[in-house]
Amino acid sequence: MKKLIAYFLTTIICYYGHAQSVMDSAIISVIPQPVSVSTQNGYYLLTPQAAGISADKNAADVADFLSCLLHHNYGYFLSGQSGKAFSSSVNTKAGIELKINKIENTTIGDEGYTLKVTPEKIILSANKPKGLFYGIQTLMQLLPPKDNSDEHTQRIQFKIPCVDITDYPRFGYRGMMLDVSRHFFSKEFIKKYIDEMAKYKFNVFHWHLTDDQGWRIEIKGLPELTKVGAWRVPRTGKWDTFQMPQSGEEATDGGYYTQADIQEIVKYAKQRYIDVLPEIDVPAHSLALIASYPDLSCTQQQYDVSPQYVPDSIDDVLCVANDSTWLILDKIFTQVAQLFPYKYIHTGGDEANRKFWMKDPKDIALMQKEGIATPAELQSYFEKKLEKLIVSKGKRMIGWDEILEGGLAPEATVMSWRGMKGGIEAAKMGHEVIMTPIMETYLSRKQGDASVEPFGPGLLRLSTCYQFEPVPEGVNPKFILGGQASTWTEKIPNYRHLEYMTWPRAMAIAEVVWSPKSTRNWNNFAHRVEQQFKYLDADSVKYSQSMYDPITTAVKGADDSMKIKITTEMPGLTLYYTFDGTDPDNFYPEYKGVPLDIPKGASEIRVIAYKDGRVISRQMNHSLEELRKSLKTK
Ligand code: ACM
Numbered sequence: 001m002k003k004l005i006a007y008f009l010t011t012i013i014c015y016y017g018h019a020q021s022v023m024d025s026a027i028i029s030v031i032p033q034p035v036s037v038s039t040q041n042g043y044y045l046l047t048p049q050a051a052g053i054s055a056d057k058n059a060a061d062v063a064d065f066l067s068c069l070l071h072h073n074y075g076y077f078l079s080g081q082s083g084k085a086f087s088s089s090v091n092t093k094a095g096i097e098l099k100i101n102k103i104e105n106t107t108i109g110d111e112g113y114t115l116k117v118t119p120e121k122i123i124l125s126a127n128k129p130k131g132l133f134y135g136i137q138t139l140m141q142l143l144p145p146k147d148n149s150d151e152h153t154q155r156i157q158f159k160i161p162c163v164d165i166t167d168y169p170r171f172g173y174r175g176m177m178l179d180v181s182r183h184f185f186s187k188e189f190i191k192k193y194i195d196e197m198a199k200y201k202f203n204v205f206h207w208h209l210t211d212d213q214g215w216r217i218e219i220k221g222l223p224e225l226t227k228v229g230a231w232r233v234p235r236t237g238k239w240d241t242f243q244m245p246q247s248g249e250e251a252t253d254g255g256y257y258t259q260a261d262i263q264e265i266v267k268y269a270k271q272r273y274i275d276v277l278p279e280i281d282v283p284a285h286s287l288a289l290i291a292s293y294p295d296l297s298c299t300q301q302q303y304d305v306s307p308q309y310v311p312d313s314i315d316d317v318l319c320v321a322n323d324s325t326w327l328i329l330d331k332i333f334t335q336v337a338q339l340f341p342y343k344y345i346h347t348g349g350d351e352a353n354r355k356f357w358m359k360d361p362k363d364i365a366l367m368q369k370e371g372i373a374t375p376a377e378l379q380s381y382f383e384k385k386l387e388k389l390i391v392s393k394g395k396r397m398i399g400w401d402e403i404l405e406g407g408l409a410p411e412a413t414v415m416s417w418r419g420m421k422g423g424i425e426a427a428k429m430g431h432e433v434i435m436t437p438i439m440e441t442y443l444s445r446k447q448g449d450a451s452v453e454p455f456g457p458g459l460l461r462l463s464t465c466y467q468f469e470p471v472p473e474g475v476n477p478k479f480i481l482g483g484q485a486s487t488w489t490e491k492i493p494n495y496r497h498l499e500y501m502t503w504p505r506a507m508a509i510a511e512v513v514w515s516p517k518s519t520r521n522w523n524n525f526a527h528r529v530e531q532q533f534k535y536l537d538a539d540s541v542k543y544s545q546s547m548y549d550p551i552t553t554a555v556k557g558a559d560d561s562m563k564i565k566i567t568t569e570m571p572g573l574t575l576y577y578t579f580d581g582t583d584p585d586n587f588y589p590e591y592k593g594v595p596l597d598i599p600k601g602a603s604e605i606r607v608i609a610y611k612d613g614r615v616i617s618r619q620m621n622h623s624l625e626e627l628r629k630s631l632k633t634k
Pocket residue numbers: 350351400417
């Protein structure tokens with residue numbers, strides 16, 4: 001106690017020992033864009049002395065969260081009055097009020113909030129603490145980025161612009177998926193990921209826990225899963241070129257989460273109003289499970305966990321007719337259901353190599369007995385039986401859109417990834433759908449030109465993410481629970497790179513699933529993203545600036561000759577180019593929006609983008625021969 005008093009005394013002395021600096025708050029650049037924002041003249045001056053928090057009793061945890069954020073970001077020690085005593089009680093002026101509405105505001109629902117900043121006070125109101133939590137995320141974006149200077153403690157004051165915000169989400173499911181099988185990410189990294197999700201109002205962390213390359217969840221009574229299934233031989237470099245395990249080679253690369261780790265993460269996520277959706281991917285993508293317990297596959301061969309994509313010759317699929325399959329699934333899902341309070345469990349179902357079933361006498365006999373005509377129908381039989389198991393544990397089943405093939409299980413929710421088609425079909429059958437189409441939401445894809453981006457599959461630019469529309473035409477929106485950004489990590493070997501692949505594209509998905517469709521505006525969003533970069537910098541989060549890179553394409557001129565068109569995702573950039581093999585800067589010719597003729601003898605074009613007189617992009621070098629080829633294949 002003595003120590004605590006001394007600490008606060010020191011803190012108070014610090015207040016008055018330094019002149020306080022006043023910082024203008026950031027312009028309003030909130031992501032996701034709130035439903036309605038009206039700004040007024042004036043500001044609320046947030047100071048360490050005047051910024052107490054008062055909170056209704058059931059908002060105490062959220063108030064505590066805000067108090068911790070203000071302390072962590074700016075060194076504030078806020079006092080408060082609520083059912084729960086948070087921080088010290090140095091002052092009780094309560095410049096920030098957190099209120100639970102006594103009379104429900106029916107416009108904003110359970111997750112919405114209203115935020116009113118006046119010169120006298122900041123008042124945040126919601127029907128539920130969850131809504132207050134999202135209001136806090138908005139409030140934090142009205143403040144400047146975290147101050148990392150040594151001197152920051154207790155000295156900074158902020159002018160928060162007077163504003164009236166009403167806000168609520170478009171969708172109830174706002175997810176981010178992370179594959180921790182292809183590369184394992186530690187518990188600490190998972191928490192960091194969840195922290196970043198919370199800032200952009202995501203509310204489901206879809207945790208892809210198992211696959212051919214590693215089993216990541218401790219299941220009591222099945223020790224081989226974490227002794228064998230969680231480890232593979234180490235490989236570094238280009239994923240597509242890795243060698244399969246050699247005889248006698250030790251499996252040292254991997255890891256897993258203990259049940260205590262999982263409970264800790266689930267609790268951590270819950271404090272941030274994020275549900276954790278566990279995925280146990282079956283019947284395929286199950287090599288790590290099969291390597292641990294070989295009697296589960298049709299061939300019953302002893303395989304190793306794979307450091308690579310699984311060749312077609314390897315049987316990574318559970319045998320449907322094996323009793324052992326159902327015994328182990330029951331054990332696994334009993335524990336998964338107990339560990340994760342969320343009402344759904346994701347059971348995978350994608351990309352099953354069904355050919356092994358067709359060679360297996362037990363599966364063939366099962367098909368004959370049940371009148372099953374095709375391998376797809378056998379998978380449907382598997383999914384329906386699995387759904388009964390999941391329901392018996394008090395949960396609902398989600399599966400990838402392949403579970404539609406051969407007949408959908410009666411209550412299943414479909415996660416549509418091979419485009420929107422599966423989702424449309426499921427919604428038309430009256431099933432719940434989550435949209436995560438590969439071409440708009442897979443953050444594992446490259447976010448810019450292959451010549452400058454790290455190794456990865458396909459292309460998904462930030463602006464394409466922003467065009468994602470979860471409700472297809474002709475589909476009743478009530479069946480679309482929401483959308484998700486999904487990140488597969490084959491080519492993402494470390495956390496820094498995961499951040500690079502995630503941000504800012506996840507911001508685009510956040511806005512798609514939270515904000516009204518009618519307010520979507522790319523140019524406005526792109527400028528807000530620029531402001532958000534400052535927050536990511538302050539939080540040491542890596543991100544991509546690919547949105548500044550010039551996009552060089554070949555087009556056909558009226559006379560059929562090839563011309564060069566240069567565009568940018570980001571509005572307002574100035575482009576300079578060269579055809580002579582030298583590096584352009586702002587003394588070189590400027591691209592004026594009219595496709596360029598190619599000078600005789602030129603073999604490449606180099607382009608760079610400037611903003612406000614300074615270089616903003618990477619230099620893009622393109623061989624004209626390659627561009628010519630791309631024109632031919634168009
Ligand atoms: C998937 O991308 N295989 C769901």
